[in-house]
Amino acid sequence: MSEENTQQFEKIMSLMKRKGFIFQSSDIYGGLSAIYDYGPLGVLLKNNIQNEWWKAMVQKRDDIVGLDAAILMHPMVWKASGHVDSFSDPLVDCKKCNLRHRVDHILTNKGIDADDKMQLEELESLIKENNIVCPECGGELTKPRSFNLMLKTYLGPVESDENIVYLRPETAQGIYVNFKNVLNTYRVKIPFGIAQVGKAFRNEITTKQFIFRTREFTQMEMQYFVHPSQADDVYEEWKERRLRWFLDLGIREDRLRFKQHAKLAHYAKDAYDIEYEFPFGWKEVEGLHNRGDFDLSQHIKYSNKDLQYLDPETGEKYIPYIIETSIGLDRTILTFICNAYEEVEGGRTQTTESSKEVEYVLHLHPRIAPVKAAVLPLVKKEEKLLGIARDIASNLREDYITMYDDSGSIGRRYRRQDEIGTPFCITVDFDSLKDNTVTIRDRDTMKQDRIKITEIKDYLKDKIS
Numbered sequence: 029m030s031e032e033n034t035q036q037f038e039k040i041m042s043l044m045k046r047k048g049f050i051f052q053s054s055d056i057y058g059g060l061s062a063i064y065d066y067g068p069l070g071v072l073l074k075n076n077i078q079n080e081w082w083k084a085m086v087q088k089r090d091d092i093v094g095l096d097a098a099i100l101m102h103p104m105v106w107k108a109s110g111h112v113d114s115f116s117d118p119l120v121d122c123k124k125c126n127l128r129h130r131v132d133h134i135l136t137n138k139g140i141d142a143d144d145k146m147q148l149e150e151l152e153s154l155i156k157e158n159n160i161v162c163p164e165c166g167g168e169l170t171k172p173r174s175f176n177l178m179l180k181t182y183l184g185p186v187e188s189d190e191n192i193v194y195l196r197p198e199t200a201q202g203i204y205v206n207f208k209n210v211l212n213t214y215r216v217k218i219p220f221g222i223a224q225v226g227k228a229f230r231n232e233i234t235t236k237q238f239i240f241r242t243r244e245f246t247q248m249e250m251q252y253f254v255h256p257s258q259a260d261d262v263y264e265e266w267k268e269r270r271l272r273w274f275l276d277l278g279i280r281e282d283r284l285r286f287k288q289h290a291k292l293a294h295y296a297k298d299a300y301d302i303e304y305e306f307p308f309g310w311k312e313v314e315g316l317h318n319r320g321d322f323d324l325s326q327h328i329k330y331s332n333k334d335l336q337y338l339d340p341e342t343g344e345k346y347i348p349y350i351i352e353t354s355i356g357l358d359r360t361i362l363t364f365i366c367n368a369y370e371e372v373e374g375g376r377t378q379t380t381e382s383s384k385e386v387e388y389v390l391h392l393h394p395r396i397a398p399v400k401a402a403v404l405p406l407v408k409k410e411e412k413l414l415g416i417a418r419d420i421a422s423n424l425r426e427d428y429i430t431m432y433d434d435s436g437s438i439g440r441r442y443r444r445q446d447e448i449g450t451p452f453c454i455t456v457d458f459d460s461l462k463d464n465t466v467t468i469r470d471r472d473t474m475k476q477d478r479i480k481i482t483e484i485k486d487y488l489k490d491k492i493s
């Protein structure tokens with residue numbers, strides 16, 4: 029990462045903490061590595077993004093239904109899914125400083141083509157051929173070995189091997205094991221999808237990129253069940269749709285791209301990532317996979333249950349193929365924040381106090397912005413202005429997250445709202461007393477419209493939708 033990008037990313041992280049979006053977990057005890065908490069603004073942003081996903085994937089479609097499966101599942105699920113045997117990262121230890129690293133990450137950071145699906149012997153040869161040493165201290169590295177990423181715990185009072193359960197590493201399996209339950213109880217016919225949002229856990233080793241890669245995170249996954257003959261076409265449609273979702277919510281087109289996987293995960297017939305260009309480079313935000321009949325076949329084998337589909341019209345019985353869209357909510361939050369972030373040297377609101385400082389603006393799409401509007405009485409001394417402003421704020425709160433702020437100069441208050449991405453600031457001034465109008469300032473253009481107080485809600489509705 030260039031010096032400039034490193035600095036920019038540090039400023040983004042600091043803004044997130046300073047403004048109450050994201051905190052390190054258990055901060056007062058020195059923090060828990062790669063686990064984060066969402067503060068008052070962070071939780072609003074998180075919920076808004078999740079709602080946009082749910083709306084696009086479930087609410088607006090008549091062929092996708094929702095599910096909320098438990099985090100803990102029967103341990104056989106993870107045997108059948110291949111996670112017990114294959115869900116691992118290749119690691120090396122440094123013989124000098126004892127730090128543990130992901131081999132594929134060390135190699136790719138050196139510009140060497142490598143990934144986590146390579147054989148351990150292949151990775152070992154690459155380390156030797158390229159004289160790779162510990163990136164932290166230059167020490168010699170051990171041979172690569174596999175490290176399973178699943179977190180374990182025990183169910184019940186006895187801590188024995190028979191009582192081991194895993195914290196799910198993906199939400200997808202909850203959908204596969206409920207495929208027949210949904211089919212038998214809800215009026216769905218193939219092709220149809222099941223969507224869910226929930227926590228997933230992975231004991232990640234590389235953890236230095238804030239909420240990009242964490243050990244506890246939220247996934248938003250959708251599994252679309254299709255006839256095998258339709259799988260390729262449906263896969264293409266979902267690739268197109270998912271990319272559009274990001275664009276519709278304001279992600280810059282030149283910072284998005286597809287990347288096809290050269291080496292495939294154990295379950296996939298084909299896999300593409302949607303990548304975003306973060307300050308630390310192009311990285312995966314969402315994975316789209318054609319999983320074929322791998323998952324249902326495995327669960328048929330291990331559970332001995334018939335999970336085939338009987339087509340009511342043709343009488344054909346078959347194991348459906350699955351097209352998966354899998355997106356990490358935390359990583360998507362980081363995508364939206366990096367995409368929205370702007371630093372303005374010398375300020376843009378032309379207040380004397382801002383003229384020498386850097387101003388920060390989050391150009392978040394109004395639909396995902398945590399606070400939709402702020403109501404600001406022009407001066408604090410005039411009680412009548414405060415009364416009107418408070419009434420407007422309380423009325424808006426019926427429909428929108430709204431802030432009321434009467435402290436500091438008006439310029440400083442605009443800046444506070446720009447920093448947290450509030451798209452509209454409503455100012456109550458002396459003219460408001462005469463004609464019941466206010467000004468509404470647009471965060472991005474800084475243009476002000478004068479409108480009637482009674483029209484504020486329609487104005488916001490129009491702009492936000």
Ligand code: GAP
Pocket residue numbers: 197198199200230232239240241242243245247249312313314315352354355356357358359360
């Ligand atoms: N069910 C398929 C699956 O889990 P994946 O590519 O391993 O596929 C899907 O993960 C998405 O989950 C990724 O694109 C990413 O957004 C998110 N994700 C995966 N591991 C993560 C981690 N450690 N921290 C944050 N998000 C993660």
